[in-house]
Amino acid sequence: MAIENGHSNGHANGHANGNGAATPIDESIAVKANAVDKVPQLLEEIAKQGKYLTQDGAQNRRQLLESVRSLSYALETPREAMIRYCWSQPTIFAAIELGVNLGLFKVLSKDDKPKTAVELAEATGAEPVFLSRILKHLGAMGAIYEVGPDTxxxxxxxxxxxxxxxxxxxPCMTDCINSGVLAFPQWVKKNGYQAPTDGKNTAMQLGFHTDLHFFEFLATNPEFPVRFMNHMSAYHQGRPSWMDPGFYPVQERLAAGLDTSAPLLVDVGGSTGHDLQEFRRKHPEVQGKFVLQDLPEVIAKAKVLVSPDIExxxxxxxxxxxxxxxxxxYMHSILHDWPDNKCKEILTNLAQAMKPxxxxxxxxxxxxxxxxxxxQTTSLDLIMMTVFASQERTERQWHALVESAGLKIVNIFTAEKGVESLIECELA
Structure with a gap:
């Protein structure tokens, strides 16, 4: 097969037309803006949203941020996008992790005074010329401010x-996630481009050269679970909670008609009890018994952290x-860790304990x-597929999963785009 301009001719550099033949792609599109025709409308939206930024608060900020991203994508050429994905994203991740490990950001953030690469090298023990190159990339990518030559x-x-x-x-992502994500194209090619269904046979095992399930792998190093839990804690910061006013009607759906002979809320797989403590803090008027459930090693830590009136x-x-x-x-981010057959087991155990x-x-x-x-949600979905053979689910998938365990979805409460919903289920 002949090679022209770096591509094989035929289907490799085009798409099929109505006759089955390939229509060549004009390579000039690679250096033209992706969607320059959308730029005027996006600029109008950004100007309008910017006027109301301080009035409408967090929701308007997120909408403005989405519009700014859309503008960036519209102005960017395909060549620039390719280089951004291939070059800047892996290298800025490495530079940031290096900075965390070195303590660079702690030194830089002691105060807002400008600091030279030489000063930062002296404070961290890094070789100055090496560190200046890292700092230059951190500045170019907006992770830090470059305010002067090597400053x-x-x-x-x-x-x-x-x-x-x-x-x-x-370091958490490096410890237990990234190698699996990078091995994912190889894994699915080997397995016929089908999603994994077994948590012990995913790209995670391929990337990290292990036979262990993700949670077993975390236990092989005492730093891994600590970093993982810290990362999960940071992920949830600043996001609406179902316990916030206006999200889920707690009084109407939980407190009303409460039978005090049984617990109000059982947090299944609730780690060290942060969700139960949040609920009690935000709804002190709701009285009842609270139970936290998890594996023995987690509960041993939880008993030190939770208030004594949480069992x-x-x-x-x-x-x-x-x-x-x-x-x-109650389960928070439990079922997305498991494929459907395992989720059905978890939900069935709950269904059998429920009072009709x-x-x-x-x-x-x-x-x-x-x-x-x-x-954020689509990124997490690919991570769950890569690491757990599981997924983030659509509404249809949630209905099918819940119904498979003898339950039905009564309501799905959602605050805003990209935030976890609260799916309320009852016995079918």
């Missing part, structure tokens, strides 16, 4: 990286639920819309 100041992002739960995100109980959610007839069995006409299952997870999904 830098911290951005708010750089300052935030000095807080451990935020800084831990980068911390060892429980494996793949086994029979020991608490019968609770008002609500009274008990609920509350699932706090993402519901992917049919269109205009948020990039």
């Amino acid at each position: 830098y100041q911290p951005t708010n992002f750089a300052k935030t990286l000095t807080i451990q739960k935020y800084g831990d995100a980068f 911390a109980m060892e429980h494996d959610f793949f086994k029979e639920q020991p608490i019968k007839g609770a008002r609500a069995y 006409g009274y008990s609920k299952v509350l699932i706090n997870e993402n519901v992917i819309p049919d269109m205009d999904a948020d990039w």
Whole structure:
């Protein structure tokens, strides 16, 4: 097959027309703006949204940010996009992780005074010429401010990286996620381009050269689970909670008609109890018994952290639920860790413990819309597929999964795009 301009001719550099022949793609599109015709409208939207930024608060800020991203994508050429994906994203990740490990951001963020590369090298113990190259890239990518030749100041992002739960995100991803994601194209090619269905046979095992499930792999190094939990904690910061006013009608759906002989809320797989403590803080008027359930090693830590009126109980959610007839069995980001067959086991165990006409299952997870999904949710979906053989689910997929366990979805409460919903279920 002949090679022309770096491409094989035929289908490799074109698409099929109505006759089955390839229509060549004009390579000049690679150096033209992706959608220059959309720029005027986007500029109008940005100007309008910018006027109301301080009035409308967080929601308007997110809409403005989406419009700015759309403008950037419209102005960017395909060649620039290719280089951004291939060059800048892996290298800025590496530069940030290096900075976290070196303590660079802590030194830079001691105050807002400009600091030279030489000063930063002296304070961190790094070789000056080496560090200046790293700083140059961090500045070029907006992670820090370049305010003069080899002179830098911290951005708010750089300052935030000095807080451990935020800084831990980068070594966490390197520890147990990124190699699996990078191995994913190889894994699916080998497996016929089908999604994995077994948590012990995913790209994660291929990328990290292990036979262990993700959670087993975390246990091989004491730093891994700490960084992972810190990263998850940081991920949830600043996002609307179902316990906030106007999200889920707590009084109407939980407190009303409460039978005090059984627990109000059982947090299944609830880690060290942060969700239960948040609920009690935000709804002190709702009285009832609270139960936290997780594996023994987690509960041992939780007993030190949670208030004494929260019962911390060892429980494996793949086994029979020991608490019968609770008002609500609650799970936060549990089912997205498991493929459908495992989720059915978890939900069935809950269904068998429920009191008909009274008990609920509350699932706090993402519901992917049919269109205009948020990039955070689609990113997480690919990570879950790569690492757990699981997924973030659409509304149709949630209905099918819940119904397979003898339950039905009564309501899905959603605050805004890209935020976990609360899926309220009852016995079918």
